[in-house]
Amino acid sequence: MRRWTSGFALILLAACSQEGPDDPEAKRLQQGRAAYQADCAVCHNADPTEPGPMAPAIAGSSLELLRAKVLRNEYPPGYVPKRDTQAMFPLVHREPDLPALEAYLASFPR
Numbered sequence: 001m002r003r004w005t006s007g008f009a010l011i012l013l014a015a016c017s018q019e020g021p022d023d024p025e026a027k028r029l030q031q032g033r034a035a036y037q038a039d040c041a042v043c044h045n046a047d048p049t050e051p052g053p054m055a056p057a058i059a060g061s062s063l064e065l066l067r068a069k070v071l072r073n074e075y076p077p078g079y080v081p082k083r084d085t086q087a088m089f090p091l092v093h094r095e096p097d098l099p100a101l102e103a104y105l106a107s108f109p110r
Contacts, residue, residue: 025103032104035097043088049108056082059108066098066105 036048045052048059068074070091075081094101 028100028103029107031097032100032102035094035101036104039091039094040101048105054087055085059105061102061105063098063102066102070094070098070101 037046040048040058041052043052043054044056044058049057051057062076064076065079068076068079069088071094073086073088073090
């Protein structure tokens with residue numbers, strides 16, 4: 001019984017040493033995930049590394065690209081789009097979420 005208890009304590013300690021509820025990076029990733037799921041996933045895909053029915057995969061998108069596409073439906077100067085489409089409409093209400101969205105999209109391997 002002692003071996004199991006000490007093993008359980010070790011697992012519990014390891015879990016608690018990970019991101020806690022007050023971890024600002026975890027909160028930022030959650031904010032980005034919520035924004036993505038609310039406004040992006042339906043066209044891009046629930047998995048940002050995969051293309052969606054109407055839009056390309058966007059994992060790893062830069063803040064510059066997000067600002068241009070999300071706020072103005074444009075591409076940054078010199079950017080070559082994966083799909084050249086104007087189907088997206090500006091989502092200006094997401095401006096405060098863009099840094100969190102960038103962090104969320106950066107958390108995926110490309």
